[in-house]
Amino acid sequence: MAASPLPRHLFYVGDPLTLELRSLLDTRGWTVKSLELDREPGNFSSKPSGGLLDFSARNVLANLRLAETWLSVKTVGWLALLSPAQLEDSTIRRLVRDFCFDYVTLPASGERILNALGHAYGIAALHDAGSRDAVDAKNDSNAEGDMIGSCDAMLALFRAIRKVAMTDAPVFISGESGTGKELTAVAIHARSVRRNEPFVAINCGAIPAHLLQSELFGYERGAFTGANQRKIGRVEAANGGTLFLDEIGDLPLESQASLLRFLQERKIERLGGHESTPVDVRIVSATHVDMQTAMVEGRFRSDLYHRLCVLQIEEPPLRARGKDIELLARHMLDRFEKDASRRLRGFAPDAIAAIHNYGWPGNVRELINRVRRAIVMAEGRLIGANDLELGEFAECVPMSLAQAREVGERQAIEMALLRNRGRVGDAARELGVSRVTLYRILSAYNMRDAETPSGLGLD
Ligand SMILES: Nc1ncnc2c1ncn2[C@@H]1O[C@H](COP(=O)(O)OP(=O)(O)OP(=O)(O)O)[C@@H](O)[C@H]1O
Known part of the structure; x- marks a missing residue:
């Protein structure tokens, strides 16, 4: 006996269904709900379902604006039914092109309609599964706050966050630009006992050197021309909570001295003030700068570095996150899809290939920017490699064995150097050479400067 088909929901908009179509739908396991186009979808079912919209029905033609709001419900895989003449109508053409998975011109057999409908439903269900993968990764007990990740490197990062959150010692986060250092700092704060107190971030590289002192420590009224009233600095504003010093590697030497003094005494003195105020903050700092080189070159005080870097966390670059890159791209597509003028179905295979082949020097921030731009620029319903401006990375170029060996060796060396923070001796030991x-x-591979990951000084 044939197994009965799984129940699937169908939303139908149009004139009453013919008996033939209704009985075919019944046999194929569809439960049909007719929709009237006189209300907005509101909070619509989040389960994937099929949708059949008959443009030849009079109530549809009279309500094309409402039809569009229904067609944009993401969880429904819509199939359009229309007469050949309606394909000449630019409004209908746009609605079908931008929102429907397929269309069938009438008259058509019930068989033909049901096959196309099954396909539309299947694509909607796949799209839903893609979103769920991203949500699962986010809801996974291994995820941290807004951070998405399920690869080994990210799981290790989440474990490190939980461990350091349990202590009050200073944490130093290193990693390339755009890898999520600030998110990590936020996650540490959110898991710490200080979570109900302020989290204050300051980007030491973005504030002009002459303003940094007053930004950090505040000033009293009359401290300088224009100081019309007392201003509380960021250190004081973080009292009780966490102070996140981003781009600490760019902190000018003068401010380094003041910060060191604060870390020793745990008191601040506002500019132009005469008394010191005790402040209790946990310091989390971050940089993409190679601190060893900065210290050797005298740009960063080693005594301050050792005070800041009691616990260290390394942020993995995006290119080392394997499948997570795709997961993040899909998550960003779901998050920013509302910017699109029409409904997008996801990434084309060439986009997925390019996402994996590209090196992502700008890391997650670059990925977000490329996906956002592609959402706005894409002309089809699938985002392609060209929409991400990664067309040249889409192809799988045929390689000789020697080339493949070089690619593999380069990658293994880069990862070993990353894990060992650029220490060639340790990386060599790990690589067995x-x-x-x-x-x-x-x-030989010309990797000593250009291809060694930024922030890694060779020893
Ligand atoms: N694992 C992640 N999951 C989701 N979003 C992420 C993740 N990592 C980073 N992001 C996003 O990427 C962007 C850059 O992250 P963030 O500002 O934390 O990086 P950063 O390393 O501090 O950058 P910079 O070095 O430039 O200060 C942010 O929009 C952040 O929300």
Whole structure:
């Protein structure tokens, strides 16, 4: 006996269904709900379902604006029914092109309609599963706040966040630009005992050097021309909570001295003031700068660095996150899809290939920007590699064995250097070669400057 088909919901808009179509729908497991186009969808079912919209019905033609609001319900896979003449109507053409998975011109057999409908439903269900993957990764007990990640490197990061959140020691977060250092700082604060107190962030690289002192420590009225009233600095504003010092590597030496003094005494003195005020903050700092080099070159005080870097967290670059890159791209598409003038179905296979082939120097921030731009610029309903401006990364270029070996070696070396913060000796040990051999390969592949990940000084 044939298994009965799984029940599927169908939303139908149009004239009453013919008996033939209704009985075919019944046999294929569709439960039909007729919609009147006289109300907005509101909070519509979140389950994937099929949709059949008959443009030849009079009530549809009279209500095309409302039809559009129904067609844009994301969880419904819409199939349009229309007469050949209606394909000449630009409004209907636009609605079908931008919102429907397929169309069938009338007259058509029930079989033909049901096959197309099954396909539209299948695509809507796939789209839903894609969103769920991203949501699952977010709801996963391994996720942290707004951070998405399920690869080993991210799971290790989430574990580190939980561990450091349980102490009050200063945390130093290193990682390339746009990898999520600020999100990590927020997650540490949110899991710490200080979570109900302020989280105050200051970007040490974005504030002009001459204003930094007053930004950090505040000033008294009359401290300088224009100081008409007392201003509380960011350190004081964070009292009781967490102070996040972003781009700490860019902190001028003068402010480094003041910060060190504050860390030693735990008191601040506002500019132009004469008394010191005790302040209790936890310091989390971050940078994409190679601090070892900054210290060797005298740009950063080592005594301050050692006070800031009691616990260290390394943010993995996006290119080391494997499948997470795709997951993040899909999550960003769901998040920003409302910016699109029409409904998008997801990423085309060439876009997925390019997402994996590209090196992502700007990390998650770059991924977000590329997806947002593609959402606005894409002309089809699938975002392609060209929409992401990654057309050249879409193709799988045929490779010789020697080329494949080089690609593999480059990747293994880059990852080993990253894990060992650029220490060639340690990376060589991990890779099972001598230090001299690793130097030779680095030179041969021209990786000593250009291709060594930023922020990693070679020892
Ligand atoms: N794992 C993640 N999941 C979701 N969004 C992320 C993740 N990591 C980073 N982002 C997003 O990427 C953007 C950059 O993150 P963030 O500002 O934390 O990076 P950063 O390392 O502090 O950058 P910079 O070095 O430029 O200060 C933000 O919009 C952030 O929300």
